């Protein structure tokens with residue numbers, strides 16, 4: 001048997017049962033580890049505390065958004081989870097060299113946990129935006145995951161831990177908005193280029209409402 005036959009069958013044609021090739025677990029793990037490392041590396045420039053809030057402005061949120069937009073929901077979520085697990089184990093991987101269990105009782109812990117939801121929402125939407133990945137919807141969905149979902153957990157937890165009224169905590173979070181909007185734009189432009197260069201990274205999926213319409217039409 002030739003090398004070609006071993007992958008395509010004796011006729012040289014793809015076997016009829018051939019399915020789209022599922023990437024290996026090793027590749028998945030490598031991608032998850034690379035993005036956890038990227039998020040950690042984006043903490044190296046440091047943490048900026050503005051407006052008297054105990055939550056830092058950090059480039060790490062860019063890494064979280066990129067993880068969702070480039071790896072998809074499951075792997076993006078796992079990359080953030082890996083980073084958080086390493087932080088919990090004591091590694092100083094958060095901006096400003098923070099790490100250890102103390103991080104999980106600090107005012108910023110809600111935002112940290114919000115990163116998990118943010119990466120998952122961005123990844124979920126990105127799978128539905130592909131293969132076209134039009135810029136405007138991508139910007140809206142990335143902002144929904146990378147800003148709204150993250151703040152949705154971050155703001156109330158910050159309010160509860162610091163005893164700040166919810167409205168004041170929400171107002172305080174506005175200091176992050178300009179930087180986070182820039183990160184959304186950078187994420188979408190980078191993701192657009194990456195998905196054009198490596199089209200198989202995230203399997204495109206249908207929006208739930210499009211699937212329902214198809215089912216209704218076939219009934």
Ligand SMILES: O=C(O)CCCC[C@@H]1SC[C@@H]2NC(=O)N[C@@H]21
Pocket residue numbers: 055056057058059061094095103108109111112150154176179180
């Ligand atoms: O380092 C931590 O403990 C978590 C940092 C959370 C930072 C939040 S995430 C959303 C917003 N954007 C930022 O740049 N900072 C905050």
